[in-house]
Amino acid sequence: MINSARQQRLIDEAKALLKQGKVRWIIGFEAGSLKFTTTPLITADAGDTSRLVINSFIVNNLSNFLPELEGRIGIVAKGCDSRSIVSLIQDSKVRREDVVILAVPCSGLIDLAKVEQLIGKDRDEIDAISRKDDKVIVTLAGAKREFSISEALYDNCLACELPTPQEYDILLGEPILPSNEPAAGQKKLDELKKMSPEARWQFWKKELERCIRCYACRNACPACYCQRCFVEETEPQWLLPIPHWQDNLMFQITMDIHVAGRCTDCGECQRACPVNIPLRSLTKEMYDIVADLFHFKAGMDKEALPLMTHYEQEEAEDLIG
Amino acid sequence: MEQREDWEPKIVGFLCKWCSYAGADLAGTSRRKYPANIGIIKVPCSGRVDPLFILKALRLGFDGVLVSGCHPGECHYLTGNYRARRKFAITKKFLEYLGVDPRRLQGSWVSASEGDKFAHVVTEMTKQLKEIGANRLFADDK
Amino acid sequence: MADKKINKRDIAKLPNEWCREFSVLVPSRESGTVAMTRWDGKDIGFLDWYRNTVVPPRDSFLPLIEEMFSFYKDKDGYNIELPPPKEQKQLIFGIRPCDARALAILDMTFNDGYQDPYYLGRRQNTVLVGIGCTKAYDSCFCTSLGNSPTDTTGVDLMLTDIGEDFLVEAITDAGKELLTTSSLSKATEADQARAKVSEETARQKVTRNIDIRDIAQKLRASFEDQDFWQKVAAKCISCGICTLLCPTCYCFDINDEMSKAQGVRCRSLDSCSFPIYTRMPMENPRTEKWRRVRNKVCHKYEFYPMLFDAIACTGCGRCIRLCPVNWDIIQIIESVPTGA
Structure with missing residues (x-):
């Protein structure tokens, strides 16, 4: 009931934004073609907005589409998505004045x-x-x-730190506080950490053996926005396009390093993977490392400088001899 | 896999041109002895060291990677080594989580006058790598 | 009719018997996803949960990584070594009708003017034992493409669920040779009737339909309709799932994996969804994603019918089901403008 009221408000707001010419595009969710799915709705037509939905299956991180559209955009954002938007603004990929954030407080998907x-x-x-x-x-x-x-719920939803976007233009519904299930969201990582280093490496070897190099993890990730990805470089050729596990793993490690400080733990990489590789157990660890070493959490503080453009005089010294 | 007794670890060292490379040079000119296990790649600044360099070295089968630059506050480009430290730190921590022995990836601050320190760093690292054995992380038979 | 049947409880006897002569592959979740995997001698649990694999059985013919040959250099120049010519005969047990038909579609390409020895070698060396579907995914649409959940195109032997038993039907000579096993009993007319019912029930379970009449002409007429293609491509994220896991996609890339003076030439699957797929030194004709999406759809529903008089889609629905943004080819095909 609350959901349907909120959905109606979203439809009204989105329609008004398009009709009044305040935005050129609306990015939101509409019902998907399969059971329990939604699909991104990207439209410039006010008539389409009546199809917008809010439910427990609005999985995509829509900020992924921001850099590829021209003109002002109204975008539906859950907490994690809003963090990605803030992160894109920090990286100068998107200008704040070019987005109208329609914030959806989210209790987990x-x-x-x-x-x-x-x-x-x-x-x-x-x-x-x-x-x-x-x-x-x-x-x-x-x-x-x-x-x-x-x-x-998704592991990353259980560990969610920002269910209600901090940065928004229109808030749809009442703010929600973080759940108290972070431990449940950390279970898989804890299990891995209990294993011996050798067993852990073997675990990742086995998981990456079935990677088909479709790059869905990369393409679903709003933090992965390079015009030209290092995997496509040929001079030097960092890794071959042949999906051997060694290169698959190297690709994942590098991707996680590249998105350090930009990853908001939205979980899209893992969800996009067609062969169930538990990618969030990689990205979340990097998220934790960054939080632990540099007290940095992507998209939480819009005044913060991007992780890799900044430093403190005293940090991480114990790792260097 | 059996380790041959005469096996020697191979290390790739990414050394900043202004400090650590000069430090390595000094170790040489002052005839300070250190193991010949390190192959040195000169970089303009430790900040140039892309984590990909480190991964590629491990992927190619090198047993250890050393990243070395100017002491904090002494970077020729003022802040390059601070930036290097962030990249290096997350790479090291992350590789450790994946199951890579942290001794395979080491960092150090060595100034142009610290020939002795450079020799010591390489000697220590070689010793440690001998303890943990050859890098078979990316080998296919495991 | 000389059809046979086998009780479901005894089904493991079949692969057990066949694995003396063949390397038997069955659907399995062992790898972490659903794929055809080497039969381990006992686990027939897949009969309960298996609808279809995630990795299409095409992988057994056109694998993700194909080592074409190895080479090395000595003082006389380069030497080439071909892989060992014949592997053990393969038998795929439990292939679905859509995927078996997909192989028949792939044959058109690989057994055309150019005869691909790698693909054809495995095709000739493999026997396909199909199991008709009893339940569908909500992404299945095989019936719209002249296929059916119990279609026998492309298989050598077909199993149809008739309750307690499977009706076992030899389709080809290779299939007949598999029937020598003693675990089978003779099927009765009542069994045949039950198979008919089962077929009809399975058909009813496929709920999604598309109208493919004149689709090639419609696509040709709307080829330049940029508005349409931009609209349907808007949510595509240009990953390779729908192509790399499509049972009828076959595009590949060739790379040398080498160190110093020796190496292996590998063929691995490529995807037209990737911008670099068509990148050339001076230009790229498909930098925008709507051009790539258009190519993918047209290849299956326009170009392939033009070349081989067959639609290169079997309605398996993988591209819909596995897509991270629920890009749905059924909706695309349905909304192609008539071009008037």
Whole structure:
């Protein structure tokens, strides 16, 4: 009910922005063609705005589309997306005055892969999935099953530090405070850290063996905006386009280093991966390293200088002999 | 995999031209002895060291990578080594998380007058790499 | 009809018997995703959960990495060594009708003017045992393309779910040779009737439809309709999922993996979604993504029919299901302007 009111407000605001010529584009979500999906709606037509939705499946980080559109843009942003927008502004990829942020306070998105695991069935057989407070309710063949959010939300949502965007023009709905499940969002990383270094390396080797080098992780990532990616360089050729695990892993490591200080833990890389490589267990560790060493969190403070353009006199000295 | 007894580790050293490279030079001209296990690549500043250089060296099978530059506050370009430190620190920490022995990637501040320190850094690193053995991270048979 | 049947409980006997002669591949989640994997002798659990693989079985013929030959240099110049000519015979157990048909479509390209020895070598060396679908994904649309969840095009032997048993039907001579196993009993007329029902039920489960009448002509007429293509390409992020995991996509790139004076020439899959796919020294005819999206759609629904009189799409739905932004080819095909 609250959701539908909020959705209607979004539709009204977006329509008004386009009609009054305040923006040239609206980027939001509309219903997807498959069960429990949404899809980005990128439109200049006020008539299309009636298709905008807000629900528990608005997964994409839409800020990814900002640098490729010309003119002023109205964009629907969850907390993590808003951080990415701030980060893009800091990197001069986007100008603040060119975006109208339609902020959606977000209590976390439902991870379909987790739900499928929990019930042991494909999403195709599920009748309905809904969210009620700290429960996720799955209806299967008429019967309802309840799961806690720590079981059914995306890991990065459980660890979310900014459910309500700080930087916005229009706020849709009441602000939401961070959930208290960060430990659940950190579980996979903790398990990895308990393993021996050799076992960890073997783990990543095995995971990256099935990488098909589709670059969905890179292309879904708003922080990865290079015009020309290092993997495409031929002089020097840093790595071959042949998807051997060694180069796949090297690609991932480099990508994580490149987006350090820009990664907002939106989880898009992992979600985009068609072969289930647990990429967030890489990006989140880099996120934590950056937070730990340099007290820096991407897109949280719009006055902060970008991580790699700045330094403190005294930091990380213990790592250097 | 069996380690041959006469195996010697191979190190790539990325040395800043103004301090550490000159320091290495000084170690040589003053006949200070240090292991011949290091191959040196001169860079204009430690800030030039892209983490990709480090990864590529490991990917090619080098056993260790040394990044060395001017002491904090003494960079020829004023802030290059501070920037190097951020990149180096996240790379080192991240590789450690992935399962790479942290001793394979080392950093040091060596000034142009510290020939002795340079020799000491290389000697120590060679010793440590001998303990942990050859880099087989990217080998296919593991 | 001389069809056979086998009780579902006994199904493991089939691959167990076949693996004496063949390297048997079955659907498995072992690699972390769903792919055809070497039969381990016992796990037939896939019968419960398997709808289709994520990695298409094409991978067994046109693999992600193909070592074409190795080379080295000595004092007399370069020497080339070809890979060992014949591998063990392969049998893919559980291929879906859409993917089997996809191989028949790929044959048109690789068995054309140029005969590709790598692909054809494996094709001739492989037997396909299909299992008809009993349930569909909500991205499946095979029935719109003249295919069906129990279609036998391209398979050698076909298994159809008839409740307690599978009806086992030899389609080719190679399939007949597989029927010598003693685990099979004779199928009755009632079984045949049950197979018909099962086929119809499976058909009903495919809920998505497209109208492909005159699609090649429509695409030709709207080739220059930049507004249309820009609109449908807007949300594409130019990753390679829909092409690299498409059972009928076959574009590849060739690279030498070498160190010093020796190396291996590798063929690996490429994707027309990537901007560098068409990059040439002076220009790139497809820098904008709408041109790449247009190429992808037209290749399947316009160019391929022009060349081989067949649509290069089998309705498996992988490109829809695996797409990170839910880019949906059905919606694209449906909205192609009539070009009037």
